[in-house]
Amino acid sequence: MNKKVFVTRLLPPDVMNALGKICDYDANTEERFLTRDELLDVVKNYEAVACMLDDKINAEIINAANPNLKIFANFAVGFNNIDVNAAKSRNIFVTNTPDVLTDATADLGIALLFSAARRITEGDKCVREKKFDWGHQKLWAFDITGKTLGIIGSGRIGANFGRKLALGFGMKVLYHGHHNSTELDNVGGKFVGLDELLKNSDFISLHVPLTPETRHLIAAREFAMMKKTAILINTARGPVVDENALIYALKNHEIAAAGLDVYDNEPNINPEFLTLDNVVLMPHVGSLTPETRNAMGMMVVKNIEAALKGETPPNAVN
Ligand code: DGY
16 A cells, blocks of 8 residues: 555546555545646656546656656546657556447437537527527427438447437448448448548538547538538547637538537637537536446556556556
8 A cells, every 4th residue: 555646636436435445545636637837746756647638648747757657547538638659658558448438428429419400509598588489490400310420430439329320310320430340330331431421421420539640630621521501529529620610610601510529729618619509519528427437437446556566557558
């Protein structure tokens, strides 16, 4: 029990209890993320760090680490907040929390798709403002059942999202990614080129990690190719989309609507989004259910436990 672990933001209580059973830890108990200086201080003093997407673990932070720092255990499946190569060059493991959040994140994508297509947030506002009117066409919406769904990113979450919508709502699936997906092929999914997907889909949903190749994958050229009735869903990472191009497309009705859980410069939101009715906005909550967050936290604990024992953690990504 003499190993020292730092938790940059409190994890669910059961997870903190489980962590306490395997090591001594300190934690940031405030409702805020650590500053750069605080992170520098943490890496100089601890052997393991449980961290969050908002912690920017860049080369500067990693190079300041003490020689005994063994692991950055990220509380997320994505790890674009960590310079994985810099960590590898210092022999520090980076781990993530795959699989356990696949359903929750895919389900939020489905919720955004339905909200944007059926204009749920606008309808809710009408009711609250006592503008209830069955016949009016202000809330003219979009059919979902039987429509064409374009999935960009054929990994776990994209495939889960597509399978559920194909089986539940008879959607025809087009998909594009690094590899074929048996899960999508089994529900009639067709692997196509990006441009073909953009031109033919009624709904386009993003499920790629953020890498130099996927940054601004969807920009002005891509919006111009989409149907004017297309709806874009992004539960992946904000910078996969050129936000200025998205705002232009939404304002000028190049596409019909969007449902977003992620943004370019989180936690800051481009204020232009707040002026638009045809976008549904969620604050990056894809995995935010108690079951999912507990399961993610338990993976963080297992990864830290292994690293402290000198073993390769189960979810090492480097
Ligand atoms: C993750 O864990 O990377 C996702 O962004 C969850 O929403």
